[in-house]
Amino acid sequence: MTYVQEAVNKIVELCNIPSPTGYTYKAIKYLIDEFKNLGFKYYLTNKNNLLVDLGHGDSNAIMFTAHVDTLGAMVRSITNKGTLKITRIGGYPFSHIENENCTIFTRDGKEFTGTIYNIHPSVHVYEDSGTIKRSEENMEIVLDQKVHSKEDVIELGIMPGDFVSFDPRTVVTKTGFIKSRHLDDKASAGILIALAKSIRDFAIEPKRRVYMLFTSYEEVGHGGAANIPEDVTEVIAVDMGAVGSDLESNVYSASICAKDSSGPYDYEIVGKLIKAAKFAEVNYTVDIYPYYSSDVSAALRAGHDIKHGLVGPGIYASHGYERTHIEAIEATLKLLQKYLEID
Template sequence: MNFNRDRFLHYLRNLIAIGSPSGYTHKVMKYIEKELTNLGVPYEVTNKGAIVVSFDGENKDYQRTFSAHVDTLGAMVKLIKSNGALSFIPIGGFLMASVEGENCVIETQSGKTFSGTIQSTKPSVHISGSDATDLKRVPENMEIILDEKVFSKADVESLGINVGDFVCIDTRFTVTESGFIKSRYLDDKASAAALLYCIEHIKTYSLTLPHTVNFFISNYEEVGHGATAGIPENTREFIAVDMGAPGLDQNSSEYAVCICAKDSSGPYDYDLRSKLIDICIKEEIPYKVDIYPFYGSDASAALRAGWDVKTALIGPGVFASHGYERTHMESLEATTRLVLNYCCK
């Protein structure tokens, strides 16, 4: 396949631009529905709001399902303080230090949005001295400062901001000339872009598939139950397309597709992993096998829910996961090529 970088970035850029912390994904799902409609690709929406696209293959009883998730990390307003600042609670697991000083948007129940900045409660060394630097970065020591003239809880409430409103953190999406993509939420919108690209490719070229292939766009992965329900009934192989995690003492790479042998939920299916590695070797797709001790996926969730499926986990290498992340086009291309090649085997 000839990888169309611009088409891939079309999907990735648009997905990243839509705030979608877990529990607040309706906007990004509507965008995906619009893209699928434009492609003329039928889809179904599960009761929980996930999107399922299916392409019939010769074997309809032994189906392969690929998943990617578009729900992300984020936050929720926990308390409106007496001085007009907002306390927040994280959605998903991220380091508080990674969001300090970041711009954000508060999405209110009425549909109005307000901008703000995430700061520690002692953001200035000129005021707090060493207390500012020594302050532990934990949720109770962090707050959102609104870009509004507010001085009290009543002032904030008059804007329509309330406890339970979602907070979307600025992504700072950047593509460099050298092929790096830097952004929040490459986990897992990079993989979702790969699946949308694959869907378009299968539709455009009317690929012949030996097995029925499903694409499951998940909307609750970050909180652990994305693929516990709603995956196609005849799924026999469930392949989560999620990030690999390059870093200290890891084998993963930003320039290859990463194949996970084991994560916190245990080993993935050995035979399925072997098939994926064989494809990488035969098709000269750069790959790395790795182990992630503090990781779980939608494949893990499917197994916990009792699905009798073989599972695998693959994806682009994403550096600084759950922070300000980075990957490279080579890793995105390798992941996309592996998915498409496996669909056709």
Template sequence: MAMTSTYAPQLDRTYMLAQLETLLNMPSPSGYCMDIMKYIEAEAKRLGYSLEYTPKGNGIITISGETTSKVIGLTAHLDTLGAMVRSIKPNGMLRITPIGGYAMHTVEGEYCVIHTRDGRKYEGTVLSTKASVHVFKDAGEWKREEANMEIRIDELVKTKEETEKLGISAGDFVSWEPRTRIFANGLVKSRHLDDKASVAALLGLMEWLKREGKTPAYTLKLIFSTFEEVGHGSAYIPSDITEMIAVDMGAIGDDLTTTEMDVSICAKDSSGPYDYEMTSRLIELAKRESIAYAVDIYPYYGSDASAALRGGSNIRAALIGPGVHASHGMERTHADAVVNTAALLLAYVME
């Protein structure tokens, strides 16, 4: 008879979903994570943990283990896709440059917020430069690429000078409206589940450790990174980390087997195979704990573990995370995937 999971029933699903909803509604495109990091710092403090900052703005929480013979790093990223103002056009609209790798058609028609350097916020909408089929015969065929997209600001501006008077300028950050919905059946749809669903799993792990008064087998260092979507989130990690698990979303589609309810275990991505022993151990634990999981290959994917390895870290590394459908688009996952991710992490770090 299959064993039931040791940890999944004990994890606070309500807490994790509440944290996920809060995080999803906090703008945090790569490089603009100051506010969300302050929130993580405050939540860590409320749970009884302290957070230290790296010079580039990552946060690290250290949880002492039963032994210091090994230090395990768990990393998830708070930064998301977004954009930056590239220039103000003569008609007062904004040309943008993307932050992170996404197809431009996935943001067409999206509401957004422009964040000025002096703290002002303006709403807008991302549109094709040929937005109306009543005006442009080729509106449907018009290529959705950076040069053909613009932001229409929800202010009474018609010229570059009028937009400049709002305090908007090149270099201002742009965040997308997440459109978060959490359903009674456990489904969660929103932008930016990559990777805030994984952050919620780490918070659930921390909450369980504190509530149950448990100590992990080895010292843990939880890294909340702020530049993963642009490739260097955890390129630096503390030198005492010997094993690292990147906690990031699992992709769904094509010949992949991960579902929205699984924890995905990635055996290989664009950076190459992950550590054989760690990956095998994670598979073994998922089976033992009766955790819904899948093993997949992600050829167009990289993680913070990849960044750490490329940055010269002498570590073993693995990658797991909740299954997310339509990644870098209108994403969807399930509460079970978040719980299963946290449960598998606990199984790994508690023995």
């Protein structure tokens, strides 16, 4: 199996593990098992980040980050008719989750399925079914349970504060497209697993010590704020490349971010990423993401003295039902492999 196919397989597996921000334990456990099997040292932090030490050099270390937390929701309240009102986890318009199947996770370990609708879902009944504002007040989960009242729902064990995950609907087409919720950022987490395997197999030989940090709170802004080892001088967030009408990025290339809402990325690091892409002979773009922030942005806000960069596969329809192509996965993986080998 090629490292690219390994990355795709891990992406599919990760996308099918529910992990809305704050409920990432299953995804982190999956990563622990992966890196244990690869033979690398790892450390689970207090905030449920996973730090992996891939060895090699003794100083001037580099760290790659990816986040396994995803968009999701939490039960806000239970209505008198037995539906659930929700509050968002992460930033997305409610229209992006309308008519989506979902799973509710209770505090005592139960799971219940349901579907997210607007409160006027039937066009045969409501004149404003298509125009009603998609907002927190006008969206609800209809449970796949025979319930008629708030008391019926409470009896099931569902309560405010329970986590809600959205069905990923992951598909890999024969033409190489990968379609799924949560490619942000499980696409990059899968790429990093494949990168680690290529290091384990001596397919590449990094010139510096390498760490990987898989975070659990990126979607709410503080995933990468802590857990950076003292010998790390450079942190590169491996996250999605946003695709838009006035950007160069596309679903067949690795996207190198020069600036996002947190400001410019390090001039030297952006240049080195471009150099690595050219040496690796892969398709790449250099882009500016206007409404974007990353784990490395959080690290800088926390006061870490590091050089910082951001690269990832181009992802279409970010924070919705996303899509990319295996060519973008390959381009990003090969870029990172070459980056570790150049001075």
